[in-house]
């Protein structure tokens with residue numbers, strides 16, 4: 001199948017095209033239906049009973065669920081072809097209308113906030129409102145952290161020239177960076193961030209080393225600016241912690257992720273205790289690359305003899321469906337539906353958005369997948385990943401709109417699980433030892449990057465925040481903290497190049513969304529731990545995973561896995577995840 005024959009998606013499940021009169025009607029209704037909702041309910045919420053609250057929430061969902069189809073249509077149309085101006089303008093028009101609709105309906109959460117605790121508790125525990133219990137619970141938690149209306153509005157105002165300005169400064173500064181090319185014969189060429197980082201996979205070792213050096217030098221040159229931003233952002237965060245009564249710098253993030261502090265610290269601690277597995281892998285990798293010791297620029301180096309064998313799209317489709325079917329027929333059937341109903345956009349064509357995603361906008365809408373299939377083996381794994389999301393969205397369609405989307409740490413559960421099923425399938429099919437090694441090594445490197453590495457980031461972040469509370473942290477002090485955390489992770493197995501100590505200044509999460517990184521570890525290790533249970537329990541496990549996915553966002557993660565008799569605060573559960581990694585390392589001979 002050539003690129004031109006690869007299937008495009010069929011958006012007529014949503015609308016019959018940009019000229020569809022139904023689309024025009026739906027878009028035209030966004031604001032009027034929000035207005036109608038406001039007219040029906042404004043001023044009534046404070047006195048509402050359980051039955052009334054149920055009708056109001058369903059009414060709210062109706063007024064947003066229908067236009068969501070238009071939003072999905074515009075978003076997908078734009079992703080498939082960003083050069084088509086009609087989608088660009090439709091998308092921005094819908095965004096504007098949605099903003100207006102949200103503004104018109106803000107009153108109902110404010111009115112719910114005005115209900116006193118006792119009556120609110122009675123309402124949210126009422127069996128009539130069972131489907132929204134989690135939503136109501138979380139809403140009250142947010143309310144408890146809010147200051148008075150006038151305080152909030154002053155804070156919002158002062159955030160613009162405060163933390164928002166610093167975040168903007170960081171983004172604008174770092175996206176203006178250009179790096180001298182480390183490739184031989186490209187002396188005058190300058191590269192973007194993504195281009196130079198891609199060279200860490202270059203087969204030549206010296207090129208990789210120069211890539212790290214050239215990259216770091218540009219960041220080092222801006223050390224005063226970046227460390228000043230870091231200090232200011234940390235101060236802002238600390239002030240918020242104090243104003244809203246949190247007990248630690250990480251607590252607001254845990255609360256947003258609906259996780260207990262204990263569950264998060266358990267994951268981090270268990271991960272730290274398994275750092276030796278990363279060292280074990282990198283020792284093996286040094287051997288495979290034929291060097292005595294890895295440099296910090298070698299961690300993503302390609303293994304020798306990596307094949308560039310192409311696979312067909314038909315093969316990728318067959319593998320995904322088979323591997324999902326082997327797990328549970330429901331998985332296979334949902335995945336097959338995406339192919340049969342043409343809900344996957346496949347070819348890499350000009351104007352199409354890069355990478356891959358799955359969009360599940362609302363429970364009543366069919367989810368769609370976008371990939372850029374080039375015939376690499378990796379593309380088959382990507383397809384499995386995105387269809388894993390597709391399965392999650394399809395199963396969660398049982399939930400109401402407000403309880404549809406899982407919280408961040410659960411968002412990758414089915415996708416990463418799908419990748420593991422695919423790896424398992426590929427290993428079953430592949431008999432050649434060298435190729436098996438490449439498959440396993442790729443998976444192991446993914447696991448290391450999302451578990452150990454992200455946990456190391458979080459330990460760095462915790463210590464850096466603590467230090468900024470004592471005094472201004474100078475650039476070199478950030479480097480010292482970074483190197484000590486890096487050393488905890490890699491020990492003697494990796495030689496840290498001098499430039500690597502500036503890596504902290506290149507991680508945007510620290511600036512944009514503090515303590516975001518542990519969610520990667522949490523998500524990945526949760527899947528590995530669940531996969532371990534699958535290995536242990538066999539076929540009995542599949543219905544459990546299905547019920548977890550069906551819950552969508554309707555339960556806190558802790559309660560969700562408690563339903564399966566697992567416990568997120570129990571380190572044994574998480575250790576099971578690392579046993580999966582250990583087995584991969586054993587098979588590798590590491």
Ligand SMILES: [Zn+2]
Pocket residue numbers: 385389412415
């Ligand atoms: Zn994903």
